[in-house]
Amino acid sequence: MNKIYASIITIGDELLIGQVIDTNSSWIAQELNKAGILVKNRVAVGDNREDIWQAIDDAISKSTLVLITGGLGPTADDITKPLLCDYFGGKMVMDQATLDHVTYIFKEILRRPMIERNTLQAQVPDVCTVLKNEKGTAPGMLFTKNEVKVIAMPGVPHEMKWIMHNHVMPLAAQWFNSGYIEHRTLLTAGIGESFLAEQISSFETALPSHIKLAYLPNYGMVRLRLSAWGNNQTDLNKELDNQFNQLKNNVLEYLVTDKDEPMEMVIGHLLKQKNQTVSTAESCTGGYIAHLLSKHAGSSTFYTGSIISYANIIKEQLLDVPHETLMTVGAVSKEAVKQMAVAVREKMNTDYAIAVSGIMGPGGATEEKAVGLVWIAVASKNNVVTKHFQFRFDRERNISLTAINALNMLRAMIVDNS
Template sequence: MQATIITIGDEILIGQIVDTNSAWMSHELNKIGVNVYEIISISDDRDHILSAFAKAKQQSDIVLVTGGLGPTKDDITKKTICEFFDDHLELNQEVLDHVTRLFKEYVKAPMVDMNKDQALVPSRAQVISNQYGTAPGMWIEDEETIFVSMPGVPFEMKALMSDGVIPKILNIGELPFIHHRTILTAGQGESTIATRLEQWENNLPAHIKLAYLPSLGTVRLRLSSRGMDKDFILRTVDDQIKQLYVLINDVIVGESNDESLVHAVVHLLKEKSKTVATAESCTGGKIASLITEIPGASKVFMGSTVTYATQSKVDMLGVDPAIIEKYSVVSEQVALEMASKARIKFKSDYAVATTGNAGPTQGDSDAPVGTVYIGIATPEKAYALRFMMGNHRERVVQKTINKALELLQKELIGQ
């Protein structure tokens, strides 16, 4: 089964909001064996909507539409759907009762005619109840294509997809099994890894595809396969993964279809019952933020200081000002002190520290833009390493974050 995803809204096209709906829907569809052929974002314009619908109908079995279902005049999706299917709007009593209940229980303002109009749906549509909002989902079957229209509010759309749309898709017929395995690597670039894997990649079975997904300092290797024989797919992909580990075990830092390097680090900390703290300067607390975004991180993360200014390294961490004076705030010695002091301050097993010049100016140090020192403190030792991360501020920061996590991960694996 092939799908097209259409998101409607001028706010997406002018960059006012980011379209996260499509990514989430693609992921969920992939899990049940539906191939997403195309994702497009279009304006709240009748002609644009009609054109997109016509194209999607020709190329897909199911078309998923989000947005344009609000009560205001600029939301024209329902009327345009009726025009496309030569249909008309009619009052759906079930939806009206739902809207009335929502206003009675949760909305202090009185319900006006504009709100009642949410209960007007195309006569051909099967209504999918929206438990979190007033705009219902609508399922319309037209010849060989299914159109599903949902509100653009992410939490409303996700509930409609999970509770209504996906179960209906699964009832249509047997879908192929889609399987992904993703290996996370760090420390070597995409081209280097590709060279090491060239012979293995050339000998991959035809039903297994390899994708390189590089980021700053990390590369994910995704093996994908699809077909009707689930056991065969699982077995053959697993065989290739085992070969992959033999070939590049020195750069593999974890395995997950969805997770990142920070997930691998937190998993290792939990597995080994160890804790970590951070002392950040040039990364501005971003390492701590990434760690604390992960559920359960409170068991392994002890705390952080963002000592961005030079004096704060002295006041908050206790770095010796004489060391800063002698070696500069961007130096191996200061990074080492920051990590060691953070480990003591937070009573953690490990600590990570960053200090550097992300640019565009040199700040309190004469170190060239892009110079970064990362300090690591463990139960047995402490050290700091120098890196040159380029001259683009955002890239310098992100590469520093990834390298710091990579160093911590290697220390944890070595335990």
């Protein structure tokens, strides 16, 4: 059984200038991975004929399957379809089934007149196999060159996904005996990527060639992912589980979870298991911790709410921080966040509370307190833990690092109270 490699090409000037985020290639890669197909490369190109042509050339030279999205619409900048016609040596013809489908959409669904530009959506190269798009007017198209399958799909995500589910993946299952790809992912916190790599270097060196270790750092955390490829899924999973257990033992001190899930979901699981709750008092993060805790379905069972005390007057009036504290040691202090955490926990009647106060930048620093200084407090009924950090990045990253460290302190407290 040979490894099957795929290339993904996304087309559109809007992708290159950052006006639109390319979520298509990420989603496609995940679907291919589930089918045991390895993604060789992903490339985004603008609406430029030479660049698209070169991208297709490159993809065909290194892959068995090439998936293209974008540039199939009815406007002048949608050049993918005529380019593919030239590339594969065909001529444009009207596909009657597609024309009937486009006519139906305009007449019965949109209830709008259909102009000639819309009719052109039904024209396809005569050298392709048409893949019906029930979610839109631009059909998918299948080409073959040098035994490489090339499939073009619309860039509209829900249309692309429909074609992937209903055409591409079933066809790939017929064409390829691609084996299996399995993954295991864990999350660490409290150790940097380079130090983590040093700690597990012996483990990484001893991995067999068909199992790869990836480091995925992000804002104070590092995910470690083991990926394995093989022909026998049962044996592969058994071997991968064994290696994953070894990896976990190597990073046990910093292990947050052995699942591929974010910190806030880990906390949610812990609190749900204990039927406990948490509240937050946020100054410098402005509600970002509340956003993280409430972004997943079911969070209302463990997260009650937040007091966003950005101004000192709110810290005084709603969180009972003494005016004297704010005048002497200031809002960014151990004393302030400790009182904030105690007050919000009591006022919201939760088992735990988080409080943060800091200087996120670029302004706000003093001679005593630099940009990036943050105090965090985590409180339970019987204990309050405080810690200060000195971050050194821009405002956005400092806010993210504050939130993640606060959540990790909460996680540690919950685990210690188990």
